[in-house]
Amino acid sequence: MKTLKLLEGWKKxxxxxxxxxxxAIPMVVYYILFNYMPMYGAVIAFKDFSAGLGTWGxxxxxxxxxxxxxxxxxxxxxLRNTIEISLLDLAFGFPAxxxxxxxxxxxxxxxxxxxxxxxxxxxxxxxxxxxxxxIIDFTSRDGAINDLLALFGVERKTMxxxxxxxxxxxxxxxxxxxxxxxxxxxxxxxxxxDPELYEAASIDGTGRFGKxxxxxxxxxxxxIIIMLILRLGSIMNVGYEKIILLYNPxxxxxSDVISSYSYRMGLQNMNYSYSTAVGLFNSVINFLLVIGANxxxxxxxxxxxx
Amino acid sequence: xxxxxxxxxxxxxxxFDTINTVILLFVVIVTIYPFLYVLFxxxxxxxxxxxxxxxxxxxxxxxxxxxxxxxxxQNILTGYKNxxxxxxxxxxxxxxxTTLSAYVLSRRGYKLKGFLNFLAVFTMFFSGGLIPFYxxxxxxGLADTRWALILPSAMTTYNxxxxxxxxxxxxxxxxxxxRIDGAQDFTILFRIIMPLSLPTVxxxxxxxxxxxxxxxxxxxxxxxxxxxxxxxxxxxxxxxxSSTSDMVTDMYANKDLLSETIKYATIIxxxxxxxxVYPFIQKYFVKGIMIGAVKG
Numbered sequence: 001m002k003t004l005k006l007l008e009g010w011k012k013x014x015x016x017x018x019x020x021x022x023x024a025i026p027m028v029v030y031y032i033l034f035n036y037m038p039m040y041g042a043v044i045a046f047k048d049f050s051a052g053l054g055t056w057g058x059x060x061x062x063x064x065x066x067x068x069x070x071x072x073x074x075x076x077x078x079l080r081n082t083i084e085i086s087l088l089d090l091a092f093g094f095p096a097x098x099x100x101x102x103x104x105x106x107x108x109x110x111x112x113x114x115x116x117x118x119x120x121x122x123x124x125x126x127x128x129x130x131x132x133x134x135i136i137d138f139t140s141r142d143g144a145i146n147d148l149l150a151l152f153g154v155e156r157k158t159m160x161x162x163x164x165x166x167x168x169x170x171x172x173x174x175x176x177x178x179x180x181x182x183x184x185x186x187x188x189x190x191x192x193x194d195p196e197l198y199e200a201a202s203i204d205g206t207g208r209f210g211k212x213x214x215x216x217x218x219x220x221x222x223x224i225i226i227m228l229i230l231r232l233g234s235i236m237n238v239g240y241e242k243i244i245l246l247y248n249p250x251x252x253x254x255s256d257v258i259s260s261y262s263y264r265m266g267l268q269n270m271n272y273s274y275s276t277a278v279g280l281f282n283s284v285i286n287f288l289l290v291i292g293a294n295x296x297x298x299x300x301x302x303x304x305x306x
Numbered sequence: 307x308x309x310x311x312x313x314x315x316x317x318x319x320x321x322f323d324t325i326n327t328v329i330l331l332f333v334v335i336v337t338i339y340p341f342l343y344v345l346f347x348x349x350x351x352x353x354x355x356x357x358x359x360x361x362x363x364x365x366x367x368x369x370x371x372x373x374x375x376x377x378x379x380q381n382i383l384t385g386y387k388n389x390x391x392x393x394x395x396x397x398x399x400x401x402x403x404t405t406l407s408a409y410v411l412s413r414r415g416y417k418l419k420g421f422l423n424f425l426a427v428f429t430m431f432f433s434g435g436l437i438p439f440y441x442x443x444x445x446x447g448l449a450d451t452r453w454a455l456i457l458p459s460a461m462t463t464y465n466x467x468x469x470x471x472x473x474x475x476x477x478x479x480x481x482x483x484x485r486i487d488g489a490q491d492f493t494i495l496f497r498i499i500m501p502l503s504l505p506t507v508x509x510x511x512x513x514x515x516x517x518x519x520x521x522x523x524x525x526x527x528x529x530x531x532x533x534x535x536x537x538x539x540x541x542x543x544x545x546x547x548s549s550t551s552d553m554v555t556d557m558y559a560n561k562d563l564l565s566e567t568i569k570y571a572t573i574i575x576x577x578x579x580x581x582x583v584y585p586f587i588q589k590y591f592v593k594g595i596m597i598g599a600v601k602g
Contacts, residue, residue: 023409035429038439126580267440275436
């Protein structure tokens with residue numbers, strides 16, 4: 001009786017929302033084909049993948065590829081680079097848009113405000129290829145940056161061949177690329193700060209700088225905290241796109257990260273199982289970090305991602 | 307900020323504004339200068355440019371030979387055509403699937419809503435990784451076809467979530483009265499919800515369009531046939547691969563002079579279309595981003 005009733009309920013639901021379910025078909029097919037099948041496909045991290053046998057038919061190899069990875073001579077290097085790049089980006093890349101938003105907020109001439117915003121958003125729309133091309137060109141031996149430094153007597157060098165310079169180049173260009181776009185969220189939050197608080201502060205004789213410290217920053221603090229927590233959730237997630245365009249074997253020592261290593265092992269060395277194990281290791285850590293970050297943000301404030 | 311019209315500004319105020327303006331001007335210049343440099347270099351006389359050192363404040367001489375070479379280059383022209391196709395077809399497919407999904411997830415009351423929602427959102431937090439994805443696309447027979455750049459990356463879940471939020475902000479009463487008039491979901495979506503969410507739809511078209519114009523990674527991974535290459539892959543050969551081989555051999559002396567300015571002209575040609583649409587979409591940015599910030 002009960003199952004019949006349940007079945008009846010589903011039948012009613014299906015007929016009532018028939019068109020809605022039809023509309024859901026492309027989405028379901030898309031996610032299954034391009035997200036969930038690859039998630040299943042990640043089992044090859046536990047198998048000796050061979051193209052002839054396929055994902056399903058390849059033989060299980062247990063944790064062989066994970067133990068290979070943890071004992072890999074490069075394991076420490078890519079882990080260190082990933083965390084270092086992430087932390088540097090957190091230290092410099094995270095505050096930059098906040099500061100920009102605060103400064104823009106203090107501008108009184110509307111046209112200047114607009115100008116700064118318009119210009120600073122532009123890099124977000126430029127392709128990574130062009131940006132990488134610009135970086136390579138500007139840091140090359142006869143590039144603009146060397147031209148400038150030469151004026152101060154600094155010796156010319158192809159900067160992307162110097163291991164110690166990769167991280168600064170990566171971080172500075174990242175800030176250049178993201179500062180404007182990143183500030184939008186904070187500018188949005190700034191519109192929500194109560195104007196009366198500024199007036200009250202004025203009456204108390206607080207100066208401009210004081211108001212930023214005591215009124216503006218506390219006003220956007222919830223947004224800052226959420227963005228920070230989200231950022232912490234992706235601390236092990238350094239993308240490969242920019243890195244594989246900029247690095248070269250001479251500077252792998254400082255530039256190779258987990259994702260770029262996984263890319264190189266998989267698509268260049270065709271070591272599919274190994275690359276998948278590396279990727280899966282990274283995915284699982286990222287997933288746990290995001291879950292952790294979200295749990296914290298729910299506890300700290302009322303805000304969370306879900 | 308509160309407007310304080312006729313009140314005399316204090317000394318501290320003036321200092322503050324001056325420093326602020328100087329910092330922001332610096333940001334503007336640092337952001338825009340690389341592009342100006344490229345623009346100036348692309349119009350410069352190749353030999354004068356090669357012997358030049360330091361920053362460029364205007365073109366050195368005036369030459370359009372580099373542009374001529376770019377527009378005569380068959381690779382670039384084919385790449386341009388391919389990219390236009392990928393942008394138009396890709397955006398159309400992406401918008402169709404994203405709109406349908408966003409509509410489905412913005413409705414209430416049906417039983418599978420929780421499941422479908424989870425199906426979508428989970429993909430934002432976990433993925434099988436590059437190789438399983440690569441093998442899957444290959445096994446579907448999409449590798450080395452134009453479809454490889456259109457189908458696998460058709461939906462950006464984040465965009466869909468933004469659109470879902472916009473759709474669920476349309477008053478339910480409008481939908482209800484349409485249903486009383488006998489309208490079905492397709493009619494409601496395309497006749498009521500979409501027109502009322504036009505700004506968000508416009509932003510999504512442009513976000514997808516820009517990301518497809520700029521996309522290169524899947525093209526590099528999935529395409530072998532040069533006839534299918536998008537512009538970004540041609541750019542890669544000109545900007546990244548050529549210079550890395552230069553870096554390794556360090557044979558700067560033998561470099562063809564014109565090839566330097568051609569490089570810059572290519573960057574301009576590949577970037578200008580994006581910068582042309584930019585002023586039109588700019589006013590929607592804040593709205594588009596803030597909608598995404600609302601949790602759904």
